[in-house]
Amino acid sequence: MIKQWIINCNNAMTRRRHVHVHVRPEQLLLLLPHCMQWNGCIENLKEDVYLCKQCGHCSIARMRELAEKYQVRCVVAGGGRRAIAEVRRQETSAVVAVACEKELIAGIFATLPKPVLAVTNSRPCGDCCNTCVDPDRVEEAIRCLLENPGETDGHI
Numbered sequence: 001m002i003k004q005w006i007i008n009c010n011n012a013m014t015r016r017r018h019v020h021v022h023v024r025p026e027q028l029l030l031l032l033p034h035c036m037q038w039n040g041c042i043e044n045l046k047e048d049v050y051l052c053k054q055c056g057h058c059s060i061a062r063m064r065e066l067a068e069k070y071q072v073r074c075v076v077a078g079g080g081r082r083a084i085a086e087v088r089r090q091e092t093s094a095v096v097a098v099a100c101e102k103e104l105i106a107g108i109f110a111t112l113p114k115p116v117l118a119v120t121n122s123r124p125c126g127d128c129c130n131t132c133v134d135p136d137r138v139e140e141a142i143r144c145l146l147e148n149p150g151e152t153d154g155h156i
């Protein structure tokens, strides 16, 4: 509960900043955990999320769809070191991150002072295996940070 409270505080502060923190699509990073990929999938998403064939077996298919729709950079990170390297890249001005509470809190502190909206995953198969996320929450976070998210109804 304390971890979720810290995440909620961060998100509230980021949303309050959002009038000053609207970024272009190429400046927004959608950061996903490797455990979101179905554990039977053979695609090397750590190399390139667009290798996902969108078979729909896991949440990555919807995340790829969102990345294409909003033209944001999307990375599937195999670990904390890669995630931190991606958020610290010069072209990254804001981040939408999906992970468990523990990883999100570590990521929020590693990302400061860049704004990050953190979306907690769900773990129906237990920790670190076939994790899921509500795509509507991710899309809402993307639209919150983009300077011109378009006129769509917010649904893919």
Ligand code: SF4
Residues within 6 Å of the ligand: 037, 038, 041, 042, 043, 045, 051, 052, 053, 054, 055, 056, 057, 058, 059, 060, 061
């Ligand atoms: S949706 Fe993409 S990442 Fe998930 S199992 Fe299918 S091909 Fe693999």
